[in-house]
Amino acid sequence: MAESNEKMTPNDKVKRRPVDNAGLRARGIYLLPNLFTSAALFSGFFAIVQAMNGHFELAAIAIFIAMVLDGLDGRVARMTNTQSAFGAEYDSLSDMVSFGVAPALILYVWALKPLGKLGWLAAFMYCACAALRLARFNTKLEDEHQDKRYFQGLPSPGAAALLAGFVWVSYEYGVSGRDVFFGILQWKWMAWGITVFAGASMVTDLRYYSGKDINLKHSVPFFVILGIMLVMVLVSYSPPEVLFFVMVVYALSGYVLWVRDKLKKQG
Numbered sequence: 001m002a003e004s005n006e007k008m009t010p011n012d013k014v015k016r017r018p019v020d021n022a023g024l025r026a027r028g029i030y031l032l033p034n035l036f037t038s039a040a041l042f043s044g045f046f047a048i049v050q051a052m053n054g055h056f057e058l059a060a061i062a063i064f065i066a067m068v069l070d071g072l073d074g075r076v077a078r079m080t081n082t083q084s085a086f087g088a089e090y091d092s093l094s095d096m097v098s099f100g101v102a103p104a105l106i107l108y109v110w111a112l113k114p115l116g117k118l119g120w121l122a123a124f125m126y127c128a129c130a131a132l133r134l135a136r137f138n139t140k141l142e143d144e145h146q147d148k149r150y151f152q153g154l155p156s157p158g159a160a161a162l163l164a165g166f167v168w169v170s171y172e173y174g175v176s177g178r179d180v181f182f183g184i185l186q187w188k189w190m191a192w193g194i195t196v197f198a199g200a201s202m203v204t205d206l207r208y209y210s211g212k213d214i215n216l217k218h219s220v221p222f223f224v225i226l227g228i229m230l231v232m233v234l235v236s237y238s239p240p241e242v243l244f245f246v247m248v249v250y251a252l253s254g255y256v257l258w259v260r261d262k263l264k265k266q267g
Contacts (some may be wrong), residue, residue, distance in 0.1 A: 030082035036073035037087065037094050040066045044098025047164075051106040057171045059106050063164035064243065066098040067157040092134050099160035100130030104195070107163055111177025111191035122192050126163075126199035130156045133202035151208040154201035154251055158208070162198050162251050165244030166191065172240045198251065206254030 043066035050059040073091060077083045104123040112119030133156050140152070170177065170187065177187055234242045 029086050030077070030080075030084060032080060033073045033077035033082055033087050034090060036069050036076060037091050040069035040073065040098055041094040043069060044094070044102045047098070047102045048105055051102075051109045054109075056106065056110050056167050056177075059102075060164040060168035060171070063098065063103060063106070063160050066102075067161050070095060070098065070157055088138070092138055095134055095156055096131060099156035100127050100134070103160040103163040103198075104130075106167060107177075107191055107195050110167055111188040112195065114188055115192060118192065119188075122195045122199075126159070126195050129199035129202045130159065133159075136203075147207075148212050149210055151210050153204050153206060154198065154208055154254060155210075156202060158247060158250055159198040159202050161243070162247045163194060165240065165247050166194055168240040169244045201251060201254065204254070207257050208250070208254045 043062045047059040047062035047066070050056070050062065070091070073087075077087055104127040107126075108120060108123040112123055115122075133153055136152070167177070175187060177191055
């Protein structure tokens with residue numbers, strides 16, 4: 001066959017260049033999951049504003065709302081096949097505000113400020129640990145050998161909910177962050193201890209159940225539905241106590257798993 005003398009113009013080269021669908025998906029911005037992320041970011045910012053105005057109950061509730069919205073945006077993205085690199089980065093930045101900066105500021109204004117340098121250092125430690133926790137999580141997103149059933153370290157939403165739950169329960173019982181009991185038990189030191197504990201737990205190598213192996217599309221036994229309804233009734237009856245109790249159990253579960261694994265190795 002005779003060789004064609006026709007030369008290819010630059011425009012022809014552009015037209016014949018293959019389309020990189022993966023690159024387009026990585027650069028795409030999808031409305032639905034990012035709406036949930038934006039709502040979570042708004043809740044975190046709202047919590048900061050309410051803490052500055054002294055409305056600590058509203059600030060704590062806003063953190064829990066942000067936690068729910070943060071859990072929904074990822075699931076919505078997976079269910080609608082609208083995951084993107086933009087969404088992952090946006091979600092991480094939103095988490096830093098809602099679960100890093102906001103809880104640290106709430107605890108500082110509510111109880112840690114009278115402690116002076118120890119108070120703001122504890123708040124900063126929590127904030128820094130949240131940033132390190134999120135950075136480590138982002139770097140391991142593509143790790144295929146990682147067990148997806150567990151998080152490495154306490155998730156930042158769980159740590160934030162632990163602090164918010166402590167504030168909410170205290171407010172429910174009329175306890176200020178600066179109250180003193182029996183001349184010994186000072187609430188501000190309890191707040192300091194919980195803040196440091198939550199921050200340190202985020203950067204440990206402890207395993208925490210992620211719940212990512214739960215498939216909402218599969219059928220479940222009848223007692224599971226009854227259990228969900230029971231939990232809803234308990235939360236509705238006394239939200240601060242139940243939610244704080246759940247977060248305390250979850251925060252301690254990583255240490256319980258660690259002890260169990262150590263005992264198994266020794267046995």
